[in-house]
Amino acid sequence: MPEPRSRKDAARNREAVLAAADALFGRCESPDDVTMADVAAAAQVGKGTIFRAFGDRAGLLRALYEARLEPIRKAVESGPPPLGPATPPQDRVPALLDATLCFKLDNRSLALALEESGSGSPYRAEHYERWHSMLRAVLEQIPGLPDSGFAAHVLLAATRADLVEHLAGEKHVPRETMRAQLADFTAALLASGSRRESDAGG
Amino acid sequence: MPEPRSRKDAARNREAVLAAADALFGRCESPDDVTMADVAAAAQVGKGTIFRAFGDRAGLLRALYEARLEPIRKAVESGPPPLGPATPPQDRVPALLDATLCFKLDNRSLALALEESGSGSPYRAEHYERWHSMLRAVLEQIPGLPDSGFAAHVLLAATRADLVEHLAGEKHVPRETMRAQLADFTAALLASGSRRESDAGG
DNA sequence: TGCGAAGCGGACCGCTGGTCCGTATCGTTG
DNA sequence: CAACGATACGGACCAGCGGTCCGCTTCGCA
Incomplete structure (x- = not known):
């Protein structure tokens, strides 16, 4: 080569x-x-x-971010449940979101740096595109939900670095509380899908 | 005085x-x-x-933003339905979100400027606090939902300036499509509440 | 051991948000 | 209307940032 x-x-x-x-x-x-x-x-x-x-600065941030994200990426792409591909969608969606939330909690300053001063919007970053299409694909497998592309954007927005920072750092919301709130929220959203499911099923 | x-x-x-x-x-x-x-x-x-x-720069941005936001604020605080206080919660939540979405669509660069270079996180801004507690209060009146404080944060995150910019400007999603997606998403979330309602009621 | 190529480092640049202070304007008072 | 303190003006000025440049050092192959 x-x-x-x-x-x-x-x-x-x-x-x-x-x-x-x-x-x-x-x-x-x-x-x-x-x-x-x-x-x-x-x-x-x-x-x-x-x-x-x-x-440039953004390049350094990106390199750092990707390096730290690597283990999670592997776990998602080819790991055991609940993150890996073998997980049923209803369980995998909350697992993915919980993983990103924990990641941001554990890497607050870094995530913040990348999202806010990261040379424009975080949505242009390549890794966002990856996570988004991944989450979207999983949501797609759950029937009865609204547009999965948009839902994926919103769910990822729920774990944005500055929101996490605000809640954890400013409002002193404990880690486990935030995880529970995110899980509850996700569950509520997914429930709207399984509702039509159960309506149809019997 | x-x-x-x-x-x-x-x-x-x-x-x-x-x-x-x-x-x-x-x-x-x-x-x-x-x-x-x-x-x-x-x-x-x-x-x-x-x-x-x-x-400073942030002060100018804030002043501009508040000025443009003024009409909406009035409509929400003391206007007719669907934004005003007389609206039933189930209708008011989507109306509030649609209004913020449209506002961000109509003031993209300004909202972007305030949220991204606005002297730190947008969550410290005073007007965010106002909108959040408003939305939270309305959500509170709908039983069966998860933590309304967190839900309010997430729903507002769904209309964040850079996300809106990404979808409208980069991905060329039409205005009406975005509005519909946001409305669908909100409806799905609210449905999870009214579901337990109807379970209990009949 | 020699020598071209790759890499190094920190003085340097352009540009930004923000400050400072001599000067011009306001509006009040006699 | 004249005079005068208070207030605001404006643009030269400053500090600090990300990013560039180029003479010098180091690498590693023959």
């Missing part, structure tokens, strides 16, 4: 930057407290090196 | 800035195409004047 393998120092620096940024975003309060210069300093690297490796 | 009435020129300039900003945000593609200097130039006013009158 014509893949131009990167040099050893380049790879090492890339990891250093990733690690430094990870730590910095994890620690800080607001995402824009962390500047590119900060990351460069923390990684003991020149600013130019960061931009060479990631293109 | 100890209200320190503002000078005539100050008031005139304030209006000029408001008008200029309104026009500029209405015309432009992305909200950050409009800088403070642009607004100042368009209003034929010094930059200092803007900051004196509105504090």
Whole structure:
């Protein structure tokens, strides 16, 4: 393959930057407290090196985000229930949403940084498209629901980083309470489908 | 009253800035195409004047937003059905959501500007708090629903400016389609409540 | 060991939101 | 109408950001 393998120092620096940024975003309060210069300093690297490796700020954020999301992506694509493909749709939808909610709770600053200063709307991000079509496909298998594309957008919007941050950080809603509320909400929505189901069935 | 009435020129300039900003945000593609200097130039006013009158960028955005929102606020607080207080909850919820959706569709760049660069999360804005508690109160009157506070957050998230922008601007979803999808979604959610109602009732 | 290519780093740039203060305007008072 | 304090004006100015550039260093292949 014509893949131009990167040099050893380049790879090492890339990891250093990733690690430094990870730590910095994890620690800080607001995402824009962390500047590119900060990351460069923390990684003991020149600013130019960061931009060479990631293109721009959004590129760095995306790389970090994808890296952290990787385990969940795997679990969804080829893992055991309740996240994996073998799960029945009625159970998988809440599981997917619970997973994203927990992810955002565990990576608040990072998710916030990506969604808010992420070079325009979060909806252009490639990973959003993936999650959306995944969720949409699962919803599609549940009859009696409204437009599954739109429903998927709304359900994902229910786990948006700034909403999560507002509820968890500002209003001090406990983690388990939020998970329960999201689960309840989802259940209520899915119930409207199974209602017509049971009407038809008997 | 100890209200320190503002000078005539100050008031005139304030209006000029408001008008200029309104026009500029209405015309432009992305909200950050409009800088403070642009607004100042368009209003034929010094930059200092803007900051004196509105504090900072977010202040200007907020003032504009509130001004445009004013008619809707009135209609909701003391207008005729389907927005006014005399409307039965089951009809008022979809009406409120449809109104916000239409508002965001009609004021895309402005809403986008306020939500994304509005000095942190849109959830800290005072008008969000108002809308949320309003919607929550109406939802509360419909029995059988999940936590109305959370449901209100989610339903409002369904009309967020960047989602609306994505669907209308990027995916070219027609206005009426979006309205219908939102209405369907809302109906599905409310149905889960009236279902337990009818179970109990007969 | 030598040498081209790849990568490095931090001074540098353009641009933004926001401040500052000498100057012009207001409107009140005698 | 004149004079004067208070208020507002405006644009030069500032700090800090993301992003670029290019002389120098380091890599790794022959």
